[in-house]
Amino acid sequence: MKEARVQVKVPLVPRPGMQESEENTVSVSGVGKDKLPPMHLRSVPPPDTRSSSPGGIKTEPELVPANELERTTTERTHVPVIELDQFRRVKHRRMRTFGRRRRWGRSSTRWQPAAAVSALLAMALLIPVILVWPRSDESAKPIPAPTDAVNTRTPVPTPAVPVTYPEPKVRVFLAATGTTMNLPLEDYVTGVVAAEMPAEFRLEALKAQAIAARTFIVRRLAASDTSGVPAGAADVTDTVSHQVFTPPDQVRADWIRLGKVKEWEKLQQAVRESKDTVMTYQGKAITASFFSTSNGYTENAEDVWGNAVPYLQSVDSPWDKNLAPGFKQTVTMKRSEILQKLNLDAIPVTSQKNGSWMEVLSTTKGHRIKEMQIAGETFSGPEVRKQLGLRSSQFSWRTTGDEVQITTYGYGHGVGMSQWGANGMAQEGHTATQILKHYYTGISFGQASKMLASK
Structure with missing residues (x-):
């Protein structure tokens, strides 16, 4: 179905008595003139002459036939002037206003989430303030000023004075002369470290040796132990039975003469940096045994001396093998010499036939010989x-005719700290x-002078 198009033409300045023309006609597209009489737009008369409907409702312009329009032409006194340009401008302004309203609507929609978040933040800040705001009946009480400034002053603490104890004395029996030397504890430690550990060792190793000594x-001093001392007026000897000791004055003179001033x-x-420090276990000084070179492990105390000691347990010591010059040594002995040192008469015939006159029965946790059988007799490693004068209880042997080649690994009893x-x-x-915590399990450290102060 085609859409009907109506075209309205209105004179810009109508005058009374003007002739009817095509500009006043209303044409309808698609409709013949014979079917629809010509229609004209009749203007509404002025307010004082036009008729009103009951109730004061204004009437709208209406379409009337042409013959009726001719009769009323002379009666028309006013025709409104409609400017098309003005109509277009009004329409354009309305369209722009409508567009701005739509754009403003979209912009306000974008700002709605931000406004909601701002409102929530404001409420979160205001609620705690309202809760803690002081009530009108809870007026803040003024803090009274101190009446006496001297009483309110914080006292200055007196610095604690460290408690000092007198340095203990040590009486050393000198086996070479049969005399006793009485000297301060730190001088005794200096003489032991100089005699027990090579001076070329690192400083931290020397400090560990000083603490152990x-x-x-x-x-021994805390327990008043004088065992192994030939003379009763001494605390310790200067031999391997206790600790090897050289008088400090003699050490200083010998080392300076040899050019070992730096050593x-x-x-x-x-000795100075480890002064007065000792190892303790459960508040008591420990048995700080040490030895020269391990076979790669230290030994449990019970496997060497028969008594278990909690801090003298087997630990690994892999440094000795690569550093110690006497880690591995071989000695050669006669069979008869071995039997003589072990107080054995002869090798049984059965052992001679099968070649098993020396046999290892068990080993320790430190990989040393725990028990072995020699010529039918059982011995501990x-x-x-000790009887054969070997450097270590870990050894192997090879028999060639009447000779036995014994190879040892490490040097010393193996209990405690390995010096190398x-x-x-x-x-x-x-x-x-x-170093000390590695070789002595679970130890602590204490002050020597304090432990001996009550002696």
Whole structure:
């Protein structure tokens, strides 16, 4: 169905009595003139002459036939002027206003979430303020000013004065002369470190040795132990039965003569920096045993001396193998010499036939010989080491004719701290405290002079 299009033409300045023209006609597209009489737009008369409907309702312009329009042409006194340009401008302004309203509507929609978040933040800030706002009946009470400024002043604490204890004395029996030397504890430690550990060792290893030597003698002094001393007026000897000791004055003179001035200064530094420090276990000084070189492990105390000690347990010591010059040594003995040192008469015939006259029965946790059988008799590993004068209780042997070649690994009884192992740890950057805690399980540290103050 086609859409009907109506075209309205209105004169810009109508005058009374003007002739009817095509400009006043209303044409309808698609409709013949014979079917629809010509229609004209009749203007509404002025307010004083036009008729009103009942109730004061204004009437709208209406379409009337042409013959009726001719009769009323003379009666028309006013025709409104409609400017098309003005109509277009009004329409354009309305369209722009409508567009701005739509754009403003979209913009306000974008700002709605931000406005909601701002409102929530404002409420979150205001609610705590309202809750803690002081009530009108809870007026703040003024803090009274101090009446006496001297009483309110904070007293200055008096610095604590460290408690000092007198340095203990040690009486050393000198086996070479049969005399006794009485000297301060730190001088005794200096003489022990100089005699027990090479001066070329690292400083931290020397400090560990100083603490071990000090702990050994403090334990004896605290227990009033004079065992192994031939003369009753001494606390310890200068031999391997206790700790090897050289008088400090003699050490200083010998080392300066040999050009070892730096070594002497390093030795003094090690003793000075470890001064008065001892190892403790449950508040008491420990048995700080030490030895030269391990076979890669230290030994449990019960496997060497028969008594278990909680802080003398087997630990690994891998540094000795690469550092100690006497880690592995081989000695050759006659069969008869071995039998004589072990108080054995002869090798049984059965052992001679099968070639098993020496046999290992068991080993320790430290990989040393615990028990072995020689010529049908059973011995402990430490016992064989002592009787044969071997460097270690870990050894192997090979028999060639009447000769026996025995190869040992490590040097010493193996209980406690390995000196070459301590030097290896010091080379890796470990401190004296770390070295001692590695070789002595679960120990602490204490003050020697304090422990001996009551003696």
